[in-house]
Amino acid sequence: MSTAATTTPARSVLLDPEEQRVIEERRARRLHRLARRELYSFVVFAGGFAVTALALALALPSERSPGVAAVLVLIGAYAAAFRLDFEIGTGSAVPTQLILVPMLFVLPVGFVPLAVAAGVLLGSLDEFARGSLRLGRVPFRIVFAWYAVGPALVLGLAGERPPRLSDWPLYVLALLSQFVLDGLVSVGREWLALGVRPSVQLRAMVWVYAIDAGLAPVGLAVAFAAQSSPYGVVLALPLVALLSVFTRERKVRIDHELELRDAYRGTAFLLGDVVEADDAYTGVHSRDVVELTMRVCDGLELSPRERRDAEFVALLHDVGKVRVPKSIINKPGPLTPEERAVMERHTIEGERLLLRVGGLLGEVGRIVRSCHERYDGNGYPDGLSGEEIPLIARIVACGDAFNAMTSDRSYRKAMPLEEAVAELRRGSGTQFDPRVVDALIQSLA
Numbered sequence: 001m002s003t004a005a006t007t008t009p010a011r012s013v014l015l016d017p018e019e020q021r022v023i024e025e026r027r028a029r030r031l032h033r034l035a036r037r038e039l040y041s042f043v044v045f046a047g048g049f050a051v052t053a054l055a056l057a058l059a060l061p062s063e064r065s066p067g068v069a070a071v072l073v074l075i076g077a078y079a080a081a082f083r084l085d086f087e088i089g090t091g092s093a094v095p096t097q098l099i100l101v102p103m104l105f106v107l108p109v110g111f112v113p114l115a116v117a118a119g120v121l122l123g124s125l126d127e128f129a130r131g132s133l134r135l136g137r138v139p140f141r142i143v144f145a146w147y148a149v150g151p152a153l154v155l156g157l158a159g160e161r162p163p164r165l166s167d168w169p170l171y172v173l174a175l176l177s178q179f180v181l182d183g184l185v186s187v188g189r190e191w192l193a194l195g196v197r198p199s200v201q202l203r204a205m206v207w208v209y210a211i212d213a214g215l216a217p218v219g220l221a222v223a224f225a226a227q228s229s230p231y232g233v234v235l236a237l238p239l240v241a242l243l244s245v246f247t248r249e250r251k252v253r254i255d256h257e258l259e260l261r262d263a264y265r266g267t268a269f270l271l272g273d274v275v276e277a278d279d280a281y282t283g284v285h286s287r288d289v290v291e292l293t294m295r296v297c298d299g300l301e302l303s304p305r306e307r308r309d310a311e312f313v314a315l316l317h318d319v320g321k322v323r324v325p326k327s328i329i330n331k332p333g334p335l336t337p338e339e340r341a342v343m344e345r346h347t348i349e350g351e352r353l354l355l356r357v358g359g360l361l362g363e364v365g366r367i368v369r370s371c372h373e374r375y376d377g378n379g380y381p382d383g384l385s386g387e388e389i390p391l392i393a394r395i396v397a398c399g400d401a402f403n404a405m406t407s408d409r410s411y412r413k414a415m416p417l418e419e420a421v422a423e424l425r426r427g428s429g430t431q432f433d434p435r436v437v438d439a440l441i442q443s444l445a
Contacts, residue, residue: 030133034140041193042140045185049146053113056149060110060156070230071115074103077233078119081240082144083126084247086211093208095243098236100148101219102226104174105163106233109156117145146185150177163223175216179209285403290314292399292440293392299439300395310392312364317371317396320350344380347372371396376430394433398424398440401431417444 034042066074078099086093099119103112124141127133151174158170183205190196218239225232293314297307321329324346328339335343347369354365370384370393377385379397389397405420415423421441428437 030127030137032134033136035193037195038193041189042143044192045143045146045189046140049113049117049142049149052149053117053145056110056152056156057108057114058110060108060152062108062110062160064106064108064160066106066230071107073231074099074106074233075115075119075122077237077240078103078116079122079126080237082120082123084240084244086243086247086250093211095211095215095240097212097215098219098222098239099233100151101216102223102233102236103148104151104155105223106226106230109152109160112152113145113148116148117142120144143185143189147178147182150179150181151175153177162227163220171216171220175213178212179205183209285400285407286315286318288403288407289317289396289399292403292443293395295443296395296399296436296439299443300435302391306392309360309364309367310395312361313367313371313392314396314399316350316354316361316364317368317400318346318350319353319368320346320348322353323349344372348381366390367393367396369393371400373397374431375433379431389433391433394436398432398436401427402440 078096081096081099082094084094086095096116096119100112100116103115107115120141121138124133124138128135128138154170154174154177161167183202186205187198187201190201191198219236222233222236225235290311293310294307297310302310324343328335328343331339351365351369354361354368357365367390369381370389373379373382373384373389373393374397375386375389375394377383402420402424405415405423406417407414421444424432424437424441428434
């Protein structure tokens with residue numbers, strides 16, 4: 001199983017950029033051939049599962065003998081649940097817990113992982129038939145059956161018995177073993193195949209396992225019903241059908257989120273082009289500030305979401321200058337107090353422009369407003385100081401000043417690098433955030 005999240009009114013962001021990237025790549029991979037690293041990862045983990053599942057089937061004794069029809073019904077029900085791909089973070093949450101739990105009390109417990117693997121393959125073949133999965137990937141999807149090994153082993157070692165509420169500590173232990181084993185396998189598989197950071201995978205798993213934990217008691221109730229007839233598992237199917245509605249809704253929301261992300265990014269770069277067309281120096285300067293800003297973000301180890309916002313802010317921090325007369329922007333000498341007052345309104349104009357776009361760029365606009373604040377509180381337009389200034393605005397302000405010092409302007413030549421660095425150090429703690437200054441200077445080495 002695998003992750004979820006919710007939108008908030010303040011931001012149209014369902015997933016952070018890293019999760020968006022992973023979901024897009026995962027969707028694309030489903031229709032592509034296995035890459036070498038993926039193939040190696042799947043061979044290792046699919047082979048390990050096959051050996052482990054066969055060993056359990058041979059080693060765990062059982063007196064249960066469900067009929068062939070009952071086994072096929074269970075596998076078919078599992079396949080139906082497995083088809084529901086609730087995308088979360090780096091993977092998918094599927095309501096298979098509703099069917100796994102009854103399987104553990106109807107089938108010989110040692111054979112449950114193999115039955116789960118059969119359900120996974122059946123559901124995957126259905127995905128292939130619908131054109132959403134490449135045929136060559138189907139056999140390797142048995143790696144998703146690893147999560148059934150833990151509870152089968154725990155319940156098998158405890159001795160097969162019918163479901164009883166008094167055995168709840170045993171069931172909790174079985175569920176925890178499922179989470180631990182599945183977590184280890186999933187993290188290892190994604191890291192080996194795709195280089196996905198364990199932190200990203202584990203963040204997704206929190207949601208997945210919360211869903212599993214919520215569905216497990218319902219699955220246990222179905223297991224009680226299945227004691228009188230193994231066909232009692234069909235009682236879970238209406239809930240599976242209901243969850244399919246939420247799965248489709250989730251997919252639509254993610255599709256919308258990805259489309260919005262592309263629209264915001266396209267709008268940001270379009271506005272950047274508008275700035276460059278309006279004033280070539282300002283446009284080139286903004287792109288240079290983007291590069292400096294991203295270096296500082298790397299040095300400060302900001303999150304993917306903060307990095308995305310920082311890129312947009314750096315690109316658009318001067319967008320409000322389209323409202324400033326060219327005679328002021330390109331004036332070869334010092335500005336008069338009246339001209340400086342007009343110039344200093346460009347951050348407010350930039351915020352207004354981006355707020356009209358709305359959504360993510362509206363949030364970016366609020367940070368753009370603060371890109372000329374000073375750490376000591378003597379900046380503009382609001383006189384913010386220290387931590388009151390958004391961190392991204394502090395980063396962009398430092399990169400903005402450094403690039404301005406090291407670029408030719410209409411009224412002076414570029415400052416040598418050493419002098420510009422010295423000027424940054426002099427402004428550390430007054431004009432600039434000392435931590436940002438240190439990160440920027442370090443990035444120049």
